[in-house]
Amino acid sequence: MAQPIYKVWFLKPKDAYYQLSPEERDKMQKKGEEALKKVGAELVVGCYSVWCSENWMGFGVEKFPDYEAVRKHSQLLLEMDWYKYIESSSYLGTETP
Numbered sequence: 685m686a687q688p689i690y691k692v693w694f695l696k697p698k699d700a701y702y703q704l705s706p707e708e709r710d711k712m713q714k715k716g717e718e719a720l721k722k723v724g725a726e727l728v729v730g731c732y733s734v735w736c737s738e739n740w741m742g743f744g745v746e747k748f749p750d751y752e753a754v755r756k757h758s759q760l761l762l763e764m765d766w767y768k769y770i771e772s773s774s775y776l777g778t779e780t781p
Contacts, residue, residue: 686749687778687779688750689748689749689750689751689754689776689777690728690745690748690779691748691754691776692774693744693745693774693775694739694742695741695742695743695773696739696770697769698768698770698771700768700769701769712769716761720746720757723748723754725746725748725749725753725757726747727746728744728745728746728747729744730744731743731744
């Protein structure tokens with residue numbers, strides 16, 4: 685039986701992100717939200733952390749129904765050129781019994 689996969693991520697915008705208009709940034713954010721929904725995942729929490737971290741502007745946790753959803757989501761991010769605009773680091777895990 686498949687179990688949920690949790691993904692914790694840390695991110696910061698790249699220069700290309702800051703060259704986008706506010707409208708384009710909003711559109712990119714919405715496409716990111718749609719990509720999660722498309723694979724049946726959800727954002728558990730997203731946090732703004734630049735006030736206490738020099739390395740990352742924000743971090744969050746996403747919950748995926750299974751590994752296949754994680755893989756599909758990764759492909760969707762590649763297709764929307766996400767990594768042209770966002771630098772990130774992420775880790776996957778499952779709940780501890």
